[in-house]
Amino acid sequence: MNHxxxxxxxxxxxxxxxxxxxxxxxxxxxxxxATSREEQFFLLLAMFIGLFSGLAVVCFRLAIDxxxxxxxxxxxxxxxxxxxxxxxxxGLLVAVLVVHVFPxxxxxxxxxxxxxxxxxxxxxxxxxxxxxxxxxxxxxxSGYSLGPEDPSLQIGASLASALGxxxxxxxEKLRLLAPVGAAAGLAAxxxxxxSAVLFVIEEVIGRWSAGILGSVVLSAISSxxxxxWFLGAQPLFRIPSLTVARPTELIAxxxxxxxxxxxxxxxxKSIAYFRSxxxxxxxxxxxxxxxxxxxxxxxxxxxxxxxxxxAGYQYMDQAMHDQFTWKMLAILAGLKIxxxxxxxxxxxPGGMFAPTLFIGAMLGGAVGGVxxxxxxxxxxxxxxxxxxxxxxxxxxxxxxxxxxxxxVLEVSGNYSIIVPVIVANAVAYVISRSLxxxxxxxxxxxxxxxxxxxxxxxxEENILRVEDAMQPxxxxxxxxxxxxxxxxxxxxxxxxxxxxxxxxxxxxSSVTRDLLKRLVSEGKGEMTLGSALPTERLPxxxxxxxxxxxxxxxxxxxLVPVVxxxxxxxLEGVISSEAVLNKYRVVSREDES
Amino acid sequence: xxxxxAILAVLAFLxxxxxxxxxxxxxxxxxxxxxxxxxxxxxxxxxEGAIEDFRAALTYSRDNFQYQLSLARALRDTGRxxxxxxxxxxxxxxxxxxGAVNLALGRLAARQRLLDKTLQYYHNAIYGVWASDADxxxxxxxxxxxxxxxxxxxYPQAQAELITLAAELPPHPDLHLRAADLFxxxxxxxxxxxEYQRVLRFDRGNAAALAGAGEAAFSLxxxxxxxxxLQSAARLSPGDTQASQLLQTSNLILDADPFSHRLSSTxxxxxxRAAFSQAGERLDSCAQSKAIDxxxxxxxxxxxxxxxxxGEMKTKLKRLSEDDTADAAMDLVxxxxxxxSKECGAPSGLDQAxxxxxxxxxxxxxxxxxxxxxxx
Numbered sequence: 001m002n003h004x005x006x007x008x009x010x011x012x013x014x015x016x017x018x019x020x021x022x023x024x025x026x027x028x029x030x031x032x033x034a035t036s037r038e039e040q041f042f043l044l045l046a047m048f049i050g051l052f053s054g055l056a057v058v059c060f061r062l063a064i065d066x067x068x069x070x071x072x073x074x075x076x077x078x079x080x081x082x083x084x085x086x087x088x089x090x091g092l093l094v095a096v097l098v099v100h101v102f103p104x105x106x107x108x109x110x111x112x113x114x115x116x117x118x119x120x121x122x123x124x125x126x127x128x129x130x131x132x133x134x135x136x137x138x139x140x141x142s143g144y145s146l147g148p149e150d151p152s153l154q155i156g157a158s159l160a161s162a163l164g165x166x167x168x169x170x171x172e173k174l175r176l177l178a179p180v181g182a183a184a185g186l187a188a189x190x191x192x193x194x195s196a197v198l199f200v201i202e203e204v205i206g207r208w209s210a211g212i213l214g215s216v217v218l219s220a221i222s223s224x225x226x227x228x229w230f231l232g233a234q235p236l237f238r239i240p241s242l243t244v245a246r247p248t249e250l251i252a253x254x255x256x257x258x259x260x261x262x263x264x265x266x267x268x269k270s271i272a273y274f275r276s277x278x279x280x281x282x283x284x285x286x287x288x289x290x291x292x293x294x295x296x297x298x299x300x301x302x303x304x305x306x307x308x309x310x311a312g313y314q315y316m317d318q319a320m321h322d323q324f325t326w327k328m329l330a331i332l333a334g335l336k337i338x339x340x341x342x343x344x345x346x347x348x349p350g351g352m353f354a355p356t357l358f359i360g361a362m363l364g365g366a367v368g369g370v371x372x373x374x375x376x377x378x379x380x381x382x383x384x385x386x387x388x389x390x391x392x393x394x395x396x397x398x399x400x401x402x403x404x405x406x407x408v409l410e411v412s413g414n415y416s417i418i419v420p421v422i423v424a425n426a427v428a429y430v431i432s433r434s435l436x437x438x439x440x441x442x443x444x445x446x447x448x449x450x451x452x453x454x455x456x457x458x459x460e461e462n463i464l465r466v467e468d469a470m471q472p473x474x475x476x477x478x479x480x481x482x483x484x485x486x487x488x489x490x491x492x493x494x495x496x497x498x499x500x501x502x503x504x505x506x507x508x509s510s511v512t513r514d515l516l517k518r519l520v521s522e523g524k525g526e527m528t529l530g531s532a533l534p535t536e537r538l539p540x541x542x543x544x545x546x547x548x549x550x551x552x553x554x555x556x557x558x559l560v561p562v563v564x565x566x567x568x569x570x571l572e573g574v575i576s577s578e579a580v581l582n583k584y585r586v587v588s589r590e591d592e593s
Numbered sequence: 594x595x596x597x598x599a600i601l602a603v604l605a606f607l608x609x610x611x612x613x614x615x616x617x618x619x620x621x622x623x624x625x626x627x628x629x630x631x632x633x634x635x636x637x638x639x640x641e642g643a644i645e646d647f648r649a650a651l652t653y654s655r656d657n658f659q660y661q662l663s664l665a666r667a668l669r670d671t672g673r674x675x676x677x678x679x680x681x682x683x684x685x686x687x688x689x690x691x692g693a694v695n696l697a698l699g700r701l702a703a704r705q706r707l708l709d710k711t712l713q714y715y716h717n718a719i720y721g722v723w724a725s726d727a728d729x730x731x732x733x734x735x736x737x738x739x740x741x742x743x744x745x746x747x748y749p750q751a752q753a754e755l756i757t758l759a760a761e762l763p764p765h766p767d768l769h770l771r772a773a774d775l776f777x778x779x780x781x782x783x784x785x786x787x788e789y790q791r792v793l794r795f796d797r798g799n800a801a802a803l804a805g806a807g808e809a810a811f812s813l814x815x816x817x818x819x820x821x822x823l824q825s826a827a828r829l830s831p832g833d834t835q836a837s838q839l840l841q842t843s844n845l846i847l848d849a850d851p852f853s854h855r856l857s858s859t860x861x862x863x864x865x866r867a868a869f870s871q872a873g874e875r876l877d878s879c880a881q882s883k884a885i886d887x888x889x890x891x892x893x894x895x896x897x898x899x900x901x902x903x904g905e906m907k908t909k910l911k912r913l914s915e916d917d918t919a920d921a922a923m924d925l926v927x928x929x930x931x932x933x934s935k936e937c938g939a940p941s942g943l944d945q946a947x948x949x950x951x952x953x954x955x956x957x958x959x960x961x962x963x964x965x966x967x968x969x
Contacts, residue, residue, distance in 0.1 A: 045598075055602075055609045058613060062616050075645065075652070230609060230613045314648075314652050318648070322676050322679040323676050323679075
């Protein structure tokens with residue numbers, strides 16, 4: 001078969017558009033070899049990016065731990081004056097650094113990386129990596145309720161960007177490097193390569209792109225290998241034994257999803273509201289905002305909840321091991337929302353990954369505890385609910401549903417929990433979407449005056465397909481074994497000028513009314529159409545192809561056949577440039593109305 | 594360029610390695626310090642402080658088995674059983690064969706009075722792996738399990754465990770004495786006596802073993818043997834009042850028992866008459882204390898009927914040389930003693946001796962055969 005479908009395997013061997021058909025074969029081979037070498041080099045570079053990002057993240061984690069031990073002591077406890085005052089004092093220092101030295105390091109780093117990808121051609125200053133490292137380590141180490149993951153993502157992206165610039169990569173390649181570094185940084189911080197790759201695709205790149213998927217995966221794996229080399233292969237949490245005995249228990253997890261979805265909306269709305277309010281305050285208050293937030297967080301810790309200080313991974317671990325009563329878990333979830341909102345909206349550098357997981361774990365544990373109080377026969381432990389709760393908040397707040405599911409699986413290493421996770425996450429996601437249509441990252445970018453693509457919006461877009469614009473053929477469909485004379489006679493009744501010819505054994509061609517007449521007049525009336533027509537074949541489409549794909553062909557040929565996937569000789573319809581444009585016009589009018 | 598990157602990567606790797614090692618050492622030291630602080634708190638009777646310290650230690654050495662076990666034990670000892678259980682289960686999943694973890698889980702289950710789980714974890718501990726002093730730890734776990742079963746009045750299980758344990762005990766008198774005491778508490782007096790005798794083979798002058806053997810023999814109705822053990826015990830520990838009382842009762846029984854071997858017919862008849870007379874007095878005094886008219890046949894008690902039978906039997910006592918009469922007379926005595934004990938409570942003195950004889954006539958029969966064992 002000689003298919004020329006744009007997505008058929010054969011099409012990949014067709015010369016790329018910029019190489020003409022007359023290009024000598026050896027030049028073409030050289031070009032392909034050069035492209036292949038560049039791809040290989042890019043993959044190799046992705047490994048180095050992963051390696052350097054992993055090393056940077058290891059240092060970042062050590063810096064956070066050292067800062068915490070140095071500033072708050074080895075075991076921060078309530079009623080300790082250090083806990084009360086250290087965050088406020090460090091907040092002053094961080095504010096000065098952010099305002100005067102590293103203005104690019106405010107916030108989590110996810111949106112900044114996304115902006116670098118879409119607006120600044122992949123350019124992230126190396127200074128940003130240094131600034132993020134120092135300020136986030138200070139903030140998280142001193143007790144601000146922020147996590148190290150998003151800064152790690154930005155540090156990784158910044159390192160990748162710096163490396164790409166050093167290599168004098170093209171703008172296109174440089175743009176691709178930022179997500180590669182981001183995935184490496186995040187994977188290293190979270191010790192979960194699959195979740196990191198998915199998150200970068202869902203939130204940073206904003207679309208599924210096969211082009212850099214290999215590099216992203218490679219860098220994520222490399223960085224995780226490095227982190228595990230130095231810090232051990234154990235997951236972030238010690239996961240207790242998890243079981244879901246009865247399918248009816250899924251209702252309990254659905255309730256968790258419902259409550260988690262509402263909590264996620266409250267969390268997101270608080271951040272959006274207070275961030276916009278604080279940004280409208282006079283600029284000089286930027287020196288004081290982190291400090292005041294630090295004082296409030298310190299007060300929470302001093303008065304009896306030191307668990308909300310910092311990333312809080314050890315407390316999530318404890319929540320998973322039934323170390324808190326459900327009341328305490330609920331209080332911690334509420335206080336963490338307050339502490340994280342205060343930390344984040346004041347522009348203190350740090351991420352929202354860990355706080356989201358913390359809130360989810362506490363909320364999950366609390367909901368599980370209450371449910372077990374009323375229904376003691378439920379077999380799920382508090383740890384199970386805490387783990388599912390993490391995914392719930394992740395899906396509801398960060399609105400990365402796929403990442404949320406894989407994150408829980410990767411963290412727990414237990415696939416028996418997948419059904420409760422999917423149920424709870426789906427409920428939380430739906431609740432969150434209906435109550436808060438704009439995802440938190442999009443909300444933050446809009447507050448910053450930027451408009452970046454989001455996968456969630458793309459998912460909701462109504463994709464136009466070839467079948468939406470195709471029409472039935474206006475004239476008869478000719479067969480290659482007909483004679484030219486027979487064909488000429490059969491088209492006499494039609495008003496069309498161009499007719500499709502079904503070739504044998506397969507393939508399509510076209511012929512004009514004028515050409516048929518000319519062939520008859522040249523005495524070729526008894527020749528078959530197949531032998532009389534030029535050998536060039538028409539490209540064809542299938543009804544489910546995106547309409548934009550048709551645009552590539554409708555300007556080369558007046559009619560493009562749309563054929564069945566099951567039988568390439570069966571014509572489903574035809575598509576022309578006019579039909580495509582008409583469809584786009586109709587849809588545009590519908591959107592406007 | 595790749596070469597430069599590789600060199601840079603190697604240098605960075607070495608630098609981070611040094612950094613991580615240094616930090617790791619600091620963390621370990623910090624964890625050890627916090628752990629020791631926790632142990633000090635625990636020893637000072639401040640378990641809550643200990644828990645905080647153990648938790649903090651685990652922050653820096655998350656997978657340290659000893660720290661986790663100590664935290665779990667501290668949580669258990671403060672009554673936070675759920676938290677303790679999750680920690681212990683987590684440890685158990687990691688090392689299901691570990692004796693210390695299984696013992697801790699067993700104790701937790703025992704605290705929650707979960708018999709099956711207790712048995713399961715204690716058995717795991719008994720047959721599990723111990724880091725040091727395995728034999729002692731196993732035996733202690735076993736004894737602990739038996740103590741738990743006895744507290745739960747699960748005597749059959751306790752007896753089964755004890756029989757297995759006794760067979761595996763090393764030849765040490767203290768251990769066999771402990772097993773014998775537990776057998777006695779489990780009401781398995783046969784095995785208890787065997788274990789006490791084993792102790793006495795190691796140490797003939799062991800007062801506790803002698804007293805225990807005496808009690809066991811007494812409970813088995815082997816009063817002759819009991820008398821001899823208890824006499825020896827009383828000689829070694831004159832202050833042992835329980836042994837003295839049992840010895841007195843044994844003496845009474847042996848003096849009153851008309852079925853003892855090697856008794857002359859005259860002595861046997863004397864004992865029967867004395868017992869019969871004592872039973873009559875007991876019957877009268879009991880009826881009097883309960884205000885029962887022994888002449889009224891319709892009284893709601895068996896005492897009048899017994900009184901009537903006693904009167905009839907009294908006339909037959911002249912023909913005591915006939916075996917049937919002696920047996921019938923003693924049967925009536927035993928019946929009276931049992932019935933009056935129901936009506937008027939436990940007797941004392943000779944009545945108590947007669948009641949015990951009634952309850953365990955077979956034991957008295959065997960007393961003679963045990964004499965040689967006791968003398969050995």
